[in-house]
Amino acid sequence: MVEYGYIDESGYLTSKILEEYTEKFRDDDGEIQERIISVEEQANILSGLGWKQVELVDDTKLNCPLYYSVHIAPYDAGDKIRYKYEQxxxxxIVRNKIDELKASLTSNDSCIGDYRITKCYEASLIGESMPYDISELHQKRQEVRNEINRLEALIVSNI
Known part of the structure; x- marks a missing residue:
């Protein structure tokens, strides 16, 4: 695959994937003919217009640590357009994870949700035995709250 493009004055890349294609045309006798337009022919035309070959995105540079993403920025390297990869x-992503953790604390479907806390509280009010292990429930909920606090601190330290 060959890609050609240019970077405009705003820094945006405009590009086109070049593939061989068939073009129909009328010859001197008025007959419809077909000819194949090669990738090389297209590249020569675009080069004449200031377009340059665009380096393919390197998938190996897209891997990054948890809660990070890769920003890909094209730049004109002289002979071709290349990409900078910035983690x-x-x-x-972190806020979404925090929201997910908070939802697990309040969800009726969660094994650590408020529903189980309410059931234990009701049982304690009327003197019945706890329907769930309250110590284990408290420990798991505290672990979630600790993770929420850690992620919120991570946001503050990275802003």
């Missing part, structure tokens, strides 16, 4: 802390 950035992604606050949105």
């Amino acid at each position: 950035r802390f992604n606050v949105k």
Whole structure:
């Protein structure tokens, strides 16, 4: 696969994947003919217009640590257009994880949700035995709260 493009004055890349294609045309006798337009022909035309070959994105540079994402920025390297790969802390991913953890504390479907706390509290008020192990429930909920606090601190330290 060959890609050609240019970077405009705003820094945006406009590009096109070049593939061989068939073009129909009328010859001097008015007959419809077909000819194949090669990738090389297209590349020569685009090069004449200031377009340059675009380096393919390197998938191996897209891997990054948890809560980070890769920002890909094209730049003109003279002979071709290349990409810079910059790992950035992604606050949105962390906030989504925090929301997910908070929801697990309040969800009726969660094994640590408020429903189980309410059932234990009701049982204690009327002197019945606890329907769930309250110590284990408290420990698991505290672990979730600790993780929420850790992630919130992570956001503050990376802003």
